[in-house]
Amino acid sequence: MTNYNCSRVPDTVQTDAGVAGAGVLLSFIITNMLSIFLAAVIILLNLRKSTSAPICRKLLLSFSDQQIITGIGIQSVGLAKMKTMVPYHFFIIWLLSLLSTVTNQATLLALVNDFKRDWVLRWLRQFLMFINLLLGCVVGIFVLRSVMKNLEPRLPIGCVWHVADRGSSSNAALSTAGTIAVIVANVIVFTLATWYLHARTNPKWLKSVQVVGLVALVAMGVGATIRVVLVSQAFNDPPPSVHLTGPSEKDWSFGQLLPLLLLILPVISTVEIIRGELRVTPNKVDDEMSAPLFSDTELQNGGYQQSPLWGKR
DSSP states (O other), X not given: OOOOOOSSOOSOEEOOHHXXXXXXXXXXXXXXXXXXXXXXXXXXHHHTTOOOOHHHHHHHHHHHHHHHHHHHHHHHHHHHTTTTOOHHHHHHHHHHHHHHHHHHHHHHHHHHHHHHTOHXXXXXXXXXXXXXXXXXXXXXXHHHHHHHTTOXXXXXXXXXXXXXXXXXXXXHHHHHHHHHHHHHHHHHHHHHHHHHHHOSSOOTTHHHHHHHHHHHHHHHHHHHHHHHHHHOTTTSOOOGGGOEESSOTTOOOHHHHHHHHTTHHHHHHHHHHHHXXXXXXXXXXXXXXXXXXXXXXXXXXXXXXXXXXXXXX
16 A cells, blocks of 8 residues: 655645546536435425425435435545545535535425334434444534644645644634534434434424424535535636646546436436336236335324334244
């Protein structure tokens, strides 16, 4: 493995369209916007005592699954490249992870009853939430250390543990407080989301929690999106101290177009599922041999399916 080179500050930094290119950033931003919109539609229908919206629910679930997987992936890439990746690109990854978290939590607010009905989906969502939180906290700690030490912008982010403090910058206090607040907020949101996901019954004030939580998530998503747009070379001018060289992160290629093309897959899958449910002739053999997914007891218990691994038999 390549050793850290923190003794010499390079004159320039190579661009990295794989994590900060226009297509990558747009895919996260568009997915986040679509997911929040779909979650808002479902929650508003719920307030009017109409929660069907099957197309919206399937689309939202697909977008959320895609976003949380790509969020975990891009954070893993950033941590794997911390010996060469500079704070500029690492900070963008952290902002994208926040968009992934917002998308996941908005989906949980809107589709919590769907997850409660199947213990596999419930614990799979819990596992992905935990991995996303763990990676987000680690990435956030690196960002926090780089702010507190005022790390040279052209040194790898991994050097925050190997270089001396260069003194505080002009906005160090605000940046430090904001970074700590975001990390703490992520932990609090994860704790509340875990309780919300595994609660056996829905409290009377559930709808109020959904509305307030959605408003807070919209604010977080808008804030992260604005910050990404302002700081990235793909949409604006990056900090001059970074001295980016190489192909511009605004340039489009197949690698930048691919994340946007993948956004079409949830739509196609949803159309196929809906058309299949409406048009495919049922098989009598399947009808005779299939068993219902939920028992009468489970349906009477609010649709909460207990895990067979440690639940009562």
